Amino acid sequence: MKSSVIIFPGSNCDRDMDVALKKFGFKNTMVWHNDLSIPKSDLIVLPGGFSYGDYLRCGSIASKSKIIKSVIDFANSGGLVLGICNGFQILTETGLLPGILQQNKYLNFICKNVFVKIKNKKNKYFKGIKKDILELHIAHNEGNFFCTKNELKILEDNDQIAVTYCNSEGLENEENNPNGAIKNIAGIFNKNNNVLGMMPHPERMIDQYLSGEDGSLFFENLLGNLR
């Protein structure tokens, strides 16, 4: 299976993602933001970081970059596009995903492990995954997901909510909501479930000694579903 990771100036999780994808058997290519095309891929990843210094709004400049048209075309033709953290912010700014990631409610940069509950397994990303609750890492200043009431209703009606913040038992409440995101939302799908944006970093949880391996579970499962 082939994957491509897009590098924007200011991306800083691109290499972690590269390591993770290769570890689980993807043949990965790094693609520069000024390129116009992406090599044939089964998965495109927009990595975390601070693309273009987070100027104007997080992800807004990247959403108008040269490479992005190819990403949008790929997504619209049904290709899998995964946006992590800043990648999620970019996806909302392109309009591939609804809503926006606002500044965290309590104005702090959050860097810690959290638990998220998988809300929809009828897709390539989570189909058949052995756990319902994953321990993943978050590191962001703007992860407070917001959308209009109307958009939220559409997200809920179409089962587009992918993961929500919770505790280790799966309890989704204010106490387990690190950034003030509406309905504890940590990640969402587009209508066809081929585009996934989420704040937590699975690529940071792929080593049993350094972190935990719920990220491994995610990548192994994804690769299995693509084969």
Next chain:
Amino acid sequence: MKFKVIVTLKNGVLDPQGKAIQQTLNGMSFSNIEEIRQGKFFEITVNENNEAKAKEQVDEMCKKLLANLVIEDYKII
């Protein structure tokens, strides 16, 4: 031709920065502040003599990039 654009958060959208600024000002004994909302200000110089046309362009810039209409409103002045 010069334009000024002000981008503000829509009513009802949480503005934690505005709130933090307000609390700081309250602490500096400006106690009668009801609310502070923070926004963004742009000065745009357009190479165009036709005012209506230039304004239309700036309007498009606001819609496509300068403001995110999910949470923000803009005003061209």
